[in-house]
Amino acid sequence: MNKDFICKQCGFCCEGESTVSLNQEKIDEISNFMGISRDELLSGFCVVKKNRIEMKTQNGHCIFFEEKQKTCKIHPVKPVNCRIWPLHKSILKDKESFEIIKNTCPGLQEMSYDEICKIIGEK
Numbered sequence: 220m221n222k223d224f225i226c227k228q229c230g231f232c233c234e235g236e237s238t239v240s241l242n243q244e245k246i247d248e249i250s251n252f253m254g255i256s257r258d259e260l261l262s263g264f265c266v267v268k269k270n271r272i273e274m275k276t277q278n279g280h281c282i283f284f285e286e287k288q289k290t291c292k293i294h295p296v297k298p299v300n301c302r303i304w305p306l307h308k309s310i311l312k313d314k315e316s317f318e319i320i321k322n323t324c325p326g327l328q329e330m331s332y333d334e335i336c337k338i339i340g341e342k
């Protein structure tokens with residue numbers, strides 16, 4: 220039986236100076252969820268970088284990260300890449316990259332490259 224990935228909710232993957240990008244559909248979904256207009260979401264919570272729109276960062280993490288509880292304020296509508304991380308093919312590019320990502324994610328500590336390959340292969 221395969222091991223399951225269990226997120227330790229450390230919040231590390233919400234940290235950094237950039238976030239995942241949002242498409243128009245996701246912008247609508249998040250603004251509806253927050254009960255604000257698209258323009259309010261874009262001006263207050265997003266940043267346009269070249270050809271992409273990202274969520275803003277604040278204190279070194281995504282603006283929607285709730286620091287005390289280490290939770291996501293838009294959890295029900297968060298972007299798909301947030302939802303599936305780290306179970307994404309990109310972490311399997313090579314074993315070296317996998318080890319680097321593994322070192323930043325407590326949930327991956329007990330898991331091997333082959334185990335993650337199996338989980339992602341099954342998705």
Ligand code: SF4
Nearest residue numbers: 226227229230232324
């Ligand atoms: S870094 Fe890993 S364990 Fe921490 S919140 Fe992100 S997915 Fe969960």
Ligand code: SF4
Nearest residue numbers: 233281283284291301
């Ligand atoms: S949307 Fe939520 S899960 Fe995604 S980076 Fe921001 S706080 Fe983290």
